[in-house]
Amino acid sequence: MIYTDTRDKSVKTDLKTAVMSGMNEKTGGLYIPVEFPKLPSSFINKTPEPSFRDIAFEMAKPYVAGEIPDKDLQAIIQDAYPFTAPVVPVDKVSYVLELFHGPTCAFKDFGARFMARVMSYFNRNESTPLHILVATSGDTGSAVGSAFHNVPGLDVTILYPEGKISPLQEKQLSTFDGNVRALKVKGTFDDCQKLVKTAFTDNELRAKLRLSSANSINISRLLPQSFYYMYSSLAVRARSWGDNKIENPAIICVVPSGNFGNLTSGLIAREMGAPITGFVAATNSNRTIPDWIATGDYNARPSVETYANAMDVGAPSNYERIQAMYSLEQVRSLFASYWLDNDGIIDSIKNCYEKTGYTIDPHGAVGWKAWSDIRKGGMEALKNGTKNDFTKPGLTPNLPSWADKVINKEAVGIILETAHPAKFGATVQKATGSSPIIPDRLEKVMKLEDKAIPMENNYEQFKAWLLANL
Numbered sequence: 001m002i003y004t005d006t007r008d009k010s011v012k013t014d015l016k017t018a019v020m021s022g023m024n025e026k027t028g029g030l031y032i033p034v035e036f037p038k039l040p041s042s043f044i045n046k047t048p049e050p051s052f053r054d055i056a057f058e059m060a061k062p063y064v065a066g067e068i069p070d071k072d073l074q075a076i077i078q079d080a081y082p083f084t085a086p087v088v089p090v091d092k093v094s095y096v097l098e099l100f101h102g103p104t105c106a107f108k109d110f111g112a113r114f115m116a117r118v119m120s121y122f123n124r125n126e127s128t129p130l131h132i133l134v135a136t137s138g139d140t141g142s143a144v145g146s147a148f149h150n151v152p153g154l155d156v157t158i159l160y161p162e163g164k165i166s167p168l169q170e171k172q173l174s175t176f177d178g179n180v181r182a183l184k185v186k187g188t189f190d191d192c193q194k195l196v197k198t199a200f201t202d203n204e205l206r207a208k209l210r211l212s213s214a215n216s217i218n219i220s221r222l223l224p225q226s227f228y229y230m231y232s233s234l235a236v237r238a239r240s241w242g243d244n245k246i247e248n249p250a251i252i253c254v255v256p257s258g259n260f261g262n263l264t265s266g267l268i269a270r271e272m273g274a275p276i277t278g279f280v281a282a283t284n285s286n287r288t289i290p291d292w293i294a295t296g297d298y299n300a301r302p303s304v305e306t307y308a309n310a311m312d313v314g315a316p317s318n319y320e321r322i323q324a325m326y327s328l329e330q331v332r333s334l335f336a337s338y339w340l341d342n343d344g345i346i347d348s349i350k351n352c353y354e355k356t357g358y359t360i361d362p363h364g365a366v367g368w369k370a371w372s373d374i375r376k377g378g379m380e381a382l383k384n385g386t387k388n389d390f391t392k393p394g395l396t397p398n399l400p401s402w403a404d405k406v407i408n409k410e411a412v413g414i415i416l417e418t419a420h421p422a423k424f425g426a427t428v429q430k431a432t433g434s435s436p437i438i439p440d441r442l443e444k445v446m447k448l449e450d451k452a453i454p455m456e457n458n459y460e461q462f463k464a465w466l467l468a469n470l
């Protein structure tokens with residue numbers, strides 16, 4: 001596969017370069033494959049449906065062609081995915097896609113685990129380890145630390161702001177041994193990021209250590225997230241008739257979004273032939289994308305804090321990829337877009353629990369409310385010409401091409417549940433009155449010994465530590 005750049009279509013490179021460099025430093029653009037090949041219909045229409053790993057293998061194959069042989073790709077997928085993504089029906093036309101069955105209980109495990117193994121593969125003939133430096137405000141650090149733990153040839157140093165992340169998040173990233181360690185920096189997240197950025201531009205350090213990053217713009221995190229869109233849309237297509245007697249339903253994926261990596265992966269799956277009719281881009285009060293869809297003007301802005309804090313992003317990085325793939329008119333026809341404030345998030349967790357018995361987390365709750373509003377009159381109102389005020393929580397005014405399917409009750413929704421509710425126990429308790437059951441793997445991590453290493457917010461000390469310890 002050839003990879004190009006969102007800012008310069010004359011760029012042509014391979015997967016290895018795209019993965020190892022993360023972004024194109026010359027243009028500041030993001031790497032993107034030049035095409036998204038359709039899977040054969042014999043594969044997509046197989047009965048019973050292919051397994052998660054079979055889907056992962058078939059979907060990944062074209063993107064690694066010529067660089068990773070089938071046998072090695074099989075091994076990468078087996079090792080990355082000892083878990084899958086269950087589809088849970090919560091009412092006749094609504095399914096929750098549980099993306100929290102990985103080690104850190106959030107969907108980022110799907111991307112980070114694939115990225116780690118692909119990087120390890122590309123590093124296999126090197127005699128020295130590749131040192132990954134990550135600054136985190138909480139969630140990315142744990143997904144990356146866990147995904148890279150014990151992966152050969154890779155070594156990870158996580159920097160986080162001491163006292164500024166939740167106790168659970170801190171345990172999830174500071175209790176590793178072996179090739180992963182955490183530095184608790186006396187400073188803010190921005191200070192952590194600055195230490196990492198300074199290290200990357202320090203030629204003296206780079207002459208001694210091979211450095212790389214593992215951030216969410218890496219294409220090797222996006223491609224694997226497309227696997228569960230294919231998997232869940234095939235599963236829902238197969239079971240829907242038995243659930244609701246709708247013939248050939250339109251499948252709408254509802255995606256709680258921050259940087260819009262997850263949603264971009266859904267677009268890739270659809271291009272590759274997944275039976276998905278449309279998407280709902282669901283956000284919290286950080287409404288940069290809904291505003292863009294409503295007005296046509298893209299204005300990045302500082303983020304605001306919400307209960308769905310993994311989506312607190314004011315300058316979503318994958319906007320650039322979405323824009324490289326589709327025109328604004330295409331986006332308006334493919335997506336409904338929706339945003340919800342904090343009061344709405346609490347109401348939605350409560351409403352989902354009362355209506356269905358399902359305990360949803362604050363991120364999934366944004367999706368639940370969007371889907372509920374859409375099928376309970378939201379699309380009809382748009383069709384009848386209501387001009388929604390996009391500065392208020394709710395749907396933006398664009399009418400997606402699939403609106404009639406919803407109005408005629410010929411659509412089903414897949415709501416992506418991006419984190420386990422126990423990761424946000426206090427918010428869930430506030431909404432439902434009871435706290436979610438904590439999965440074993442979270443409970444265990446709470447009991448591990450905290451091994452974080454104290455670090456001053458001082459580049460020379462940080463550098464000296466790296467040189468002495470890596």
Ligand SMILES: *Cc1c(COP(=O)(O)O)cnc(C)c1O
Nearest residue numbers: 257258259260261262310418419
């Ligand atoms: C990262 C994250 C999101 C947002 O995903 P994007 O790909 O950045 O849009 C949503 N929910 C949870 C729980 C997350 O960790």
